[in-house]
Amino acid sequence: MQAMKKMGSMSKLLGMLPGANSGAMKKQLENFDEGEIVRTQAIVQSMTPTERREPKILNGSRRLRIANGSGRSVKEVNSLVDRFSAAQKMMKTMRNGGSIPGLPAGMANSISAQQSAGLRKPLSKNLPKNLPNNLPNKKKSRSGNPAKRAQE
Structure with missing residues (x-):
């Protein structure tokens, strides 16, 4: 939230989104507090x-x-x-795969699966190859003993 505040007012940021200049959305942006x-x-x-x-x-x-x-x-x-x-x-x-209520039909699905995979690809290039798909929420505890830590 802090980073978004540094970028400027939220109404200006939201106004940059595609479709934000439509009638109903523009009215809501004007009333944004x-x-x-x-x-x-x-x-x-x-x-x-x-x-x-x-x-x-x-x-x-x-x-x-x-x-x-x-x-x-x-x-x-x-x-x-x-x-x-x-x-x-x-x-x-x-x-x-459901639609968003309030959006025009097909708007939520406007990005195809190929396009979204293409967006994720550049991000995954920088990740290590041996990174597991499901990272646990908790950190694994490590032993204070250097010999045991080497075995872990």
């Missing part, structure tokens, strides 16, 4: 790293702590969590 990003950032920064990774663990007392820490209301924290879960669900639908 830059302060919403600051409020959202305050809520997210009041969460622990575990809460950021797993928003399902946010019970009432955690939400109250986050609201107090960010200077926002519990209602605003709940709204952010709901929007996040809706966005997560939409991304999952897109990943599984």
Whole structure:
């Protein structure tokens, strides 16, 4: 979020997206509130790293702590969590080949599988050859003993 803020206003960045100059999208960009990003950032920064990774663990007392820490209301924290879960669900639908509600038919599928593979190819060139496909979330613990560490 910090890097995006350095690039300029969010409405200008979103305006650069393809299709952003259409009527409905242009109207929404004009009504975009830059302060919403600051409020959202305050809520997210009041969460622990575990809460950021797993928003399902946010019970009432955690939400109250986050609201107090960010200077926002519990209602605003709940709204952010709901929007996040809706966005997560939409991304999952897109990943599984579904369409995005609200977009013109075929717009979500405008990038073919070949094109998206072509976009990923340059990124994979710089990766080591022996890198596994599924990296674990946890780091493997290492022994403090140099002899044991050499065996690992």
